Amino acid sequence: MSLPKLPRMAPWLAVSIVLALVVALIAPQQLPVSLYKLSLITSAAWAGYWIDRGLFPYARPDRFLAWGISPDKAGIVAPDRTPGCGLAITLEQSIAFAAAMLRRAVLIASAMIGVALGA
Numbered sequence: 001m002s003l004p005k006l007p008r009m010a011p012w013l014a015v016s017i018v019l020a021l022v023v024a025l026i027a028p029q030q031l032p033v034s035l036y037k038l039s040l041i042t043s044a045a046w047a048g049y050w051i052d053r054g055l056f057p058y059a060r061p062d063r064f065l066a067w068g069i070s071p072d073k074a075g076i077v078a079p080d081r082t083p084g085c086g087l088a089i090t091l092e093q094s095i096a097f098a099a100a101m102l103r104r105a106v107l108i109a110s111a112m113i114g115v116a117l118g119a
Contacts, residue, residue, distance in 0.1 A: 020034065040115050044116070047111055048107050048110065051111065052103065052104045052107045055107075056100075061097055064096040065093060065097055
């Protein structure tokens with residue numbers, strides 16, 4: 001029997017919890033400030049995601065993986081449209097997918113940095 005696989009970013013969550021405990025021991029009055037800043041950053045990430053969805057409603061990254069691909073035509077079984085699931089995509093599709101992912105990442109990061117600098 002094998003151990004269950006840890007979720008992604010689990011080590012960073014553990015580091016974050018340990019650092020929060022250190023802050024609680026050293027300067028407990030700073031915990032509300034840390035929680036406030038964390039809520040601002042996560043809210044900015046959420047807002048950045050929805051800004052991207054609002055500005056580019058027809059350019060969602062996952063839509064670039066399914067242009068003209070039909071499992072019956074391509075002979076491919078693709079239960080989900082995630083990269084690496086055996087879905088055959090063209091070079092143009094992969095470039096559009098990468099550009100859409102980078103666009104979304106830049107918008108979310110910009111929102112988070114803007115809020116962090118203003119907080």
